[in-house]
Amino acid sequence: MTDLVCDLERDFPICHLRVRGTLGYATAPELRAAILKVLTDQPDVILVDVSGLDVEDDITLTAFAALVRQGGAAGVSVVLHGAPPALAAQLDTMAVTREVPTFATREEALAAHARRPAPTRAQIDLAPDLDATAGARHLVDRCCALWGVGEVADDAALIVTELVANAVQHARTSCTVTVTLRERYLHLAVRDGSPRPPRRVTADSDLESGRGMLIVEGIAIAWGVVDTLGGKVVWATLRPRRGR
Structure with a gap:
């Protein structure tokens, strides 16, 4: 699969974004556009499911760090969950996990969010x-x-x-x-x-x-x-x- 599909599930104040397909130089703008559109709803947190994501070039994973910074400026948390072992290793190698909160499961991500003060x-x-x-x-x-x-x-x-x-x-x-x-x-x-x-x-x-x-x-x-x-x-x- 060479396309990137971003499926949004709104459960305000939480937004779930499932990203499937291949992240590369050609598709990274689609990821950015999808998250920026979600930011306009001002949710408390955007949970990004990356369990179905493949990566064409490791460097494109830094797009997640940029989006977390943009979300932070807008006052919205952006977190990842569900990364399979290979993707988790890539995220760690590119030091993305230093800036991007990453959880093994959706339940863990939700539990971490629940511990934060509500806006x-x-x-x-x-x-x-x-x-x-x-x-x-x-x-x-x-x-x-x-x-x-x-x-x-x-x-x-x-x-x-x-x-x-x-x-x-x-x-x-x-x-x-x-x-x-x-x-x-x-x-x-x-x-x-x-x-x-x-x-x-x-x-x-x-x-x-x-x-x-x-x-x-x-x-x-x-x-x-x-x-x-x-x-x-x-x-x-x-x-x-x-x-x-």
């Missing part, structure tokens, strides 16, 4: 009007106060204002704002109904139209855009000084 989450749906940014700021301010991370409240409010303003002005659709506090990160995500990427300042653009994303880049420790069915999610992450 705190809040969400609001907003219409594409001038009141949207105020509603988003109110949600963020309230969450930061309730969750004891007031030290990042101003930065979080500024980021969410820019993300929602981008959705209102350029996507021109309703949007959903999700605020999630995990062990080390405060994660902000805005989902809208337009596939167009957020406006950014470029050499041939005016400063005002793209200044919002410059602000986000300057404040967040990480941010990104993931395409979804019928739209996109723009997310950004902050690290509270005190943690949880």
